[in-house]
Amino acid sequence: MKETGIIDLYNKAKIIYPDKEVDAEENSWYIHPAFKGVSLKDLVMGTDTEGLFSCHIVRIEKGCEVGNHSHNVQWEFNEAIGGSGIFVLGDKEIMFNSGFSFVTPPGVKHTVIAEDDDLYLLAKFVPAL
Numbered sequence: 001m002k003e004t005g006i007i008d009l010y011n012k013a014k015i016i017y018p019d020k021e022v023d024a025e026e027n028s029w030y031i032h033p034a035f036k037g038v039s040l041k042d043l044v045m046g047t048d049t050e051g052l053f054s055c056h057i058v059r060i061e062k063g064c065e066v067g068n069h070s071h072n073v074q075w076e077f078n079e080a081i082g083g084s085g086i087f088v089l090g091d092k093e094i095m096f097n098s099g100f101s102f103v104t105p106p107g108v109k110h111t112v113i114a115e116d117d118d119l120y121l122l123a124k125f126v127p128a129l
Contacts, residue, residue: 037064046128054128082120
C-alpha cells in the first residue's frame, strides 16, 4: 500500500492523550467485515474514550462501496481526505471530492461509493462505534 500526502500523515500520526501517546503507524489496517474492498485503521478507539468517541481512517477501493446502512445511536462525521466519490445521505446523492464533510445523524441511511480512484475518509463517531 502506498499513501501520499494527507493520507500518509494520518496513517503515521501520533495520537496524544493526557496520559499516553499512540503511534498510528503501529495500528494495523483491517478488512471491514461486511463490505468488500473496504478497510479501516483505528486512530481513536472507544476503549480509550469510555465509549464516547472513536475515529478511523476508512479506505474504499476503486469500484467498491460502504453499502446502504445506518447507525442506531451514533452520529457520524466523515471527512473526505483523499479521492472522490458519491455519498448517498438519506434521499440526497452528492458527488464529492477531498475537502467535503458529511454529518449523518443516528438512524439515517447512507452509502459511500468510490468510483474512479481509491477513496479515503476520516470517520468520527459519537458515541464510539
